[in-house]
Amino acid sequence: MDQSETIELLTASAPAGELPPMPIDADLITDGNPIARGTVLMQTADKKVTAGIWTCEPGAFRWTYTWDEFFHVLEGAVTVITNDGTRHTLGPGDTAHFPNGLKTHWHVDRTVRKFFVIRTHEPFEL
Numbered sequence: 001m002d003q004s005e006t007i008e009l010l011t012a013s014a015p016a017g018e019l020p021p022m023p024i025d026a027d028l029i030t031d032g033n034p035i036a037r038g039t040v041l042m043q044t045a046d047k048k049v050t051a052g053i054w055t056c057e058p059g060a061f062r063w064t065y066t067w068d069e070f071f072h073v074l075e076g077a078v079t080v081i082t083n084d085g086t087r088h089t090l091g092p093g094d095t096a097h098f099p100n101g102l103k104t105h106w107h108v109d110r111t112v113r114k115f116f117v118i119r120t121h122e123p124f125e126l
Helices: none
Strands: 029-032 036-043 049-056 059-064 068-082 087-090 095-098 103-119
Touching: 049 068
Parallel strands: none
Antiparallel strands: 029 059, 036 049, 049 103, 059 103, 068 087, 068 095, 068 103
């Protein structure tokens, strides 16, 4: 490492109140009105690793992952069905990894709030 480089510790606090809209494409919604909100808390310098908070109200939608995602459920409940038919019911305290390319169907049973970390191949621009 070059002596002139500065390495800093980044920190962020979970935002209070309602998060900004992070809408789900209407074409992906299969039931109800799953209103999604979220915010990015921080990113690496190359913008390929991003962390944030996301919430979604009850409803159902399809989602295909175009990145690797790890998340930890803070509140609520969701059942995620993968394209092989496996059901995963996740609630507070549960952690999951969704690999790039995985096709899923989300059923948000109770408004869910999660902390997420995604890794993209290209910089994730906000």
